Amino acid sequence: MSSRVCKHCGSSDIDVDQARGDAVCMGCGSVLEDNIIVSEVEFVETGGGGSLAVGQFVSSEGGLKNPTFGDGHFSGMGSESRAQTLQRAKQHINTLGHQLQMNQHCLDTAFNFYKMALNKSLTRGRKSDHIMAACIYLVCRTEGTPHMLLDLSDILQVNVYVLGKTFIALAKELCINAPAIDPCLYIPRFTQMLEFGEKSREVSMTALRLVQRMKRDWMHTGRRPSGLCGAALLVAARLHDFCRTTKEIVNVVKVCESTLRKRLTEFEDTPTSQLTIEEFMRVDLDGECDPPCFTAGLRKKKDQQLKLELQKKIGDFEDEIQEFKDEIDAELESCRPKLRGVYAAYTKKDVFSDDDSSSSSKEEPNEGDELHAVAKHFGRELEELTLEALIKLEGGELEEENQEENVPKRKGPSLASILGRMSSSSSLGLSETFSHSVGDDVENDGTADSGELDLSGIDDSEINLYLLSDKEVQIKTALWMAENADYLKAQKEKEAKIQKEKELGIYKEKKPRRPSKKHAAIRASTADEAIEKMLEQKKISTKINYDVLKDLVVKPGSSPAGVGESPKMEPPAPRTPACTRRPAPTRTPLSLSKPLNTLGKRLQPFISRQPKKKLAVEQTEAPPPPAATAEAPPSAVVVESGPVLYDDVDEEEDEEEETCVSAMELLGGDGYGCDGDYDDGY
Amino acid sequence: MDSNNDEALDIIVTNVVATFRTRCHLNLRKIALEGTNVIYKPEVGKVLMKLRKPKITASIWSSGKIICTGATSEEEAKLGARRLARCLQKLGFKVRFSAFRVVNVLAVCSMPFAVHLVDFTKNNRPIASYEPELHPAATYRIKNLKATVQVFSTGSLTVTGMLLSHDHTHTHLPSLPSFIYS
Numbered sequence: 001m002s003s004r005v006c007k008h009c010g011s012s013d014i015d016v017d018q019a020r021g022d023a024v025c026m027g028c029g030s031v032l033e034d035n036i037i038v039s040e041v042e043f044v045e046t047g048g049g050g051s052l053a054v055g056q057f058v059s060s061e062g063g064l065k066n067p068t069f070g071d072g073h074f075s076g077m078g079s080e081s082r083a084q085t086l087q088r089a090k091q092h093i094n095t096l097g098h099q100l101q102m103n104q105h106c107l108d109t110a111f112n113f114y115k116m117a118l119n120k121s122l123t124r125g126r127k128s129d130h131i132m133a134a135c136i137y138l139v140c141r142t143e144g145t146p147h148m149l150l151d152l153s154d155i156l157q158v159n160v161y162v163l164g165k166t167f168i169a170l171a172k173e174l175c176i177n178a179p180a181i182d183p184c185l186y187i188p189r190f191t192q193m194l195e196f197g198e199k200s201r202e203v204s205m206t207a208l209r210l211v212q213r214m215k216r217d218w219m220h221t222g223r224r225p226s227g228l229c230g231a232a233l234l235v236a237a238r239l240h241d242f243c244r245t246t247k248e249i250v251n252v253v254k255v256c257e258s259t260l261r262k263r264l265t266e267f268e269d270t271p272t273s274q275l276t277i278e279e280f281m282r283v284d285l286d287g288e289c290d291p292p293c294f295t296a297g298l299r300k301k302k303d304q305q306l307k308l309e310l311q312k313k314i315g316d317f318e319d320e321i322q323e324f325k326d327e328i329d330a331e332l333e334s335c336r337p338k339l340r341g342v343y344a345a346y347t348k349k350d351v352f353s354d355d356d357s358s359s360s361s362k363e364e365p366n367e368g369d370e371l372h373a374v375a376k377h378f379g380r381e382l383e384e385l386t387l388e389a390l391i392k393l394e395g396g397e398l399e400e401e402n403q404e405e406n407v408p409k410r411k412g413p414s415l416a417s418i419l420g421r422m423s424s425s426s427s428l429g430l431s432e433t434f435s436h437s438v439g440d441d442v443e444n445d446g447t448a449d450s451g452e453l454d455l456s457g458i459d460d461s462e463i464n465l466y467l468l469s470d471k472e473v474q475i476k477t478a479l480w481m482a483e484n485a486d487y488l489k490a491q492k493e494k495e496a497k498i499q500k501e502k503e504l505g506i507y508k509e510k511k512p513r514r515p516s517k518k519h520a521a522i523r524a525s526t527a528d529e530a531i532e533k534m535l536e537q538k539k540i541s542t543k544i545n546y547d548v549l550k551d552l553v554v555k556p557g558s559s560p561a562g563v564g565e566s567p568k569m570e571p572p573a574p575r576t577p578a579c580t581r582r583p584a585p586t587r588t589p590l591s592l593s594k595p596l597n598t599l600g601k602r603l604q605p606f607i608s609r610q611p612k613k614k615l616a617v618e619q620t621e622a623p624p625p626p627a628a629t630a631e632a633p634p635s636a637v638v639v640e641s642g643p644v645l646y647d648d649v650d651e652e653e654d655e656e657e658e659t660c661v662s663a664m665e666l667l668g669g670d671g672y673g674c675d676g677d678y679d680d681g682y
Numbered sequence: 683m684d685s686n687n688d689e690a691l692d693i694i695v696t697n698v699v700a701t702f703r704t705r706c707h708l709n710l711r712k713i714a715l716e717g718t719n720v721i722y723k724p725e726v727g728k729v730l731m732k733l734r735k736p737k738i739t740a741s742i743w744s745s746g747k748i749i750c751t752g753a754t755s756e757e758e759a760k761l762g763a764r765r766l767a768r769c770l771q772k773l774g775f776k777v778r779f780s781a782f783r784v785v786n787v788l789a790v791c792s793m794p795f796a797v798h799l800v801d802f803t804k805n806n807r808p809i810a811s812y813e814p815e816l817h818p819a820a821t822y823r824i825k826n827l828k829a830t831v832q833v834f835s836t837g838s839l840t841v842t843g844m845l846l847s848h849d850h851t852h853t854h855l856p857s858l859p860s861f862i863y864s
Contacts, residue, residue, distance in 0.1 A: 222818030
């Protein structure tokens with residue numbers, strides 16, 4: 001600070017007058033500082049009579065960018081938006097936290113988590129609500145508060161699994177290991193909600209012991225902790241003569257009744273359940289049980305094995321029964337009147353009710369049930385059910401059935417067709433229709449990525465099964481149209497709307513958003529080459545006539561350019577030593593006679609770069625400019641200027657103000673005759 | 683948890699997902715109306731077609747991309763895909779079978795012992811994650827194989843994500859015991 005020692009006389013006796021804003025040296029009397037800037041808070045009066053402090057808040061992180069003074073509104077205040085985001089987040093987190101009755105310390109930690117997430121840009125693409133909920137839940141887990149993810153999802157009305165996903169992603173990215181949930185944590189909370197009055201303490205103690213016992217018996221792995229708590233609390237309440245119904249517990253614990261019941265039965269299976277209350281409180285059994293799913297799995301395996309054995313035995317019996325079946329079928333066939341024509345297809349139908357259904361053939365019981373259902377539908381006894389009776393009852397004509405199809409779609413399938421189909425599939429056996437397809441080999445040829453379809457191992461006849469015949473297609477079309485009428489209507493309306501808009505000419509076609517093209521990195525040996533290439537790739541401004549520019553490059557050493565060079569030399573030359581970076585901004589190939597500082601700011605960097613490019617080109621192909629000396633300064637100018645700093649607009653602006661010479665004048669007057677608008681008559 | 687490494691752990695591949703392209707535009711409505719075993723979902727814009735043998739469900743889009751799921755092995759998946767393409771060919775589309783690629787293979791395996799998930803997760807901290815509130819299994823992601831293993835407390839495991847079914851058997855078996863007993 002110069003106010004400490006005077007520059008002229010070296011005395012350190014400096015008088016600083018705040019009122020006048022001066023710093024004066026007492027030794028030699030020279031004024032060292034004038035109009036001292038004070039850092040005091042100023043107040044202004046507001047309309048209502050109150051006073052407001054003048055100024056704005058600048059965030060501590062805002063110092064990353066260079067402060068932009070005049071053109072702050074162009075670049076957009078990035079740092080302020082960050083501050084806004086943080087402020088909003090803090091508010092939301094506090095609201096959420098107060099709804100959950102969390103203390104301020106936890107909420108502050110949650111806010112810190114949010115800041116970390118923001119810095120790692122984990123908030124992008126996710127709803128802010130989700131992120132905040134995840135932060136809060138993370139705090140809950142690390143602190144061990146009895147808050148469940150379900151509570152958060154209740155408040156936000158968001159699916160709990162969505163929140164869970166966000167939470168897991170957040171915890172992974174922030175490398176925070178949330179400790180596993182202990183059901184014991186939830187017990188005090190639920191006890192309070194169940195209102196046990198004075199005995200709450202004892203009830204919760206009992207419940208705690210129960211939960212610990214459950215943990216040792218491996219009931220808690222893979223289960224929701226709230227479910228376990230619910231079961232434990234139910235038992236504990238009953239033990240202490242509180243009759244809490246399952247409904248009440250379900251309301252508090254937020255699990256389903258069947259879950260509670262399941263947990264209770266599982267607990268019942270453990271040996272601990274056999275103890276009396278006093279024994280339970282005193283003794284802790286040493287043995288541990290396997291997890292219930294494990295035992296269930298083992299049991300299932302055993303059952304399956306038993307089944308297999310039984311199957312084998314039954315298989316033997318089946319053969320015998322089959323013989324009987326065939327005999328009975330033959331008898332029935334001979335008794336029944338023969339049907340002709342359309343109904344010939346149904347001659348295969350058997351009324352299975354005669355046969356004994358004790359066989360273990362799986363299709364039989366199913367069919368028996370269906371026949372029963374059919375009979376009930378017609379209010380008849382099963383024995384009276386014959387095909388003829390059905391036909392009479394139906395009263396309608398039966399459609400021709402295509403027996404080849406296995407599961408064709410039908411219009412309002414008539415009962416006979418259902419039963420007929422049943423018979424075909426069961427009497428022939430599903431296996432039969434597949435028998436010819438079983439003959440296919442499972443081939444696996446070499447990859448034919450040429451696009452040709454390798455037909456080996458594909459049986460055409462089977463493929464034909466997958467296609468419907470014409471008549472069936474018609475039926476299906478009718479069915480489909482009927483079913484999807486709403487959707488089709490909506491589509492038609494949409495089409496009509498688009499047509500109307502097209503006529504009116506306001507229809508905007510929605511183009512699929514193409515991903516933004518990423519330009520390849522430009523490789524160039526000199527700055528000029530780089531600029532050339534960049535200009536080829538990217539159009540910077542719509543206000544520039546590129547054709548004119550291209551002409552400039554092509555035209556070698558045209559006189560205006562040549563002439564323009566010499567007057568150009570004088571202004572830049574003296575300036576070059578002063579400023580290392582000198583793009584000579586006033587030179588412009590544009591035919592604009594307007595002074596540069598009146599042009600849009602965006603043009604200035606572009607304009608400044610152009611002359612360099614022009615120079616380089618001209619130097620390579622053009623005849624030497626009139627002044628040999630002109631060679632050295634332009635090359636010196638070009639070389640010294642080095643890489644153009646595109647972002648730095650300020651310096652250029654300053655230079656413009658200094659010279660305030662029009663481009664046209666520097667170039668030698670004659671415009672390129674491009675834009676008459678800009679012809680200011682220079 | 684007893685360590686019984688002698689018994690061979692059999693890994694069964696239960697699902698193979700594959701995609702391929704027909705290189706031609708498909709009219710979904712035609713397929714829906716003329717094929718059997720099809721479900722047409724116009725809102726989403728696809729047709730689900732189920733084949734019986736091999737048991738495969740295919741999602742068909744109008745652009746010609748088809749996803750086949752439900753096969754039990756890669757060969758089966760390829761066969762099913764070819765069958766499907768043949769079926770579409772018969773319907774009248776100029777189908778070419780190209781870019782067949784197996785996208786995902788799912789396998790299950792069962793351990794003879796139960797796993798204590800909480801301890802397991804604690805020992806394998808950053809790789810394993812367990813959220814009892816959300817899913818009963820602990821998820822363990824093997825990065826270099828790009829596979830995800832879900833470990834249930836009963837000892838059964840599901841492995842997803844590997845692209846070749848024999849990868850499962852060869853790479854998975856040795857690595858499993860190591861990280862469970864750690």
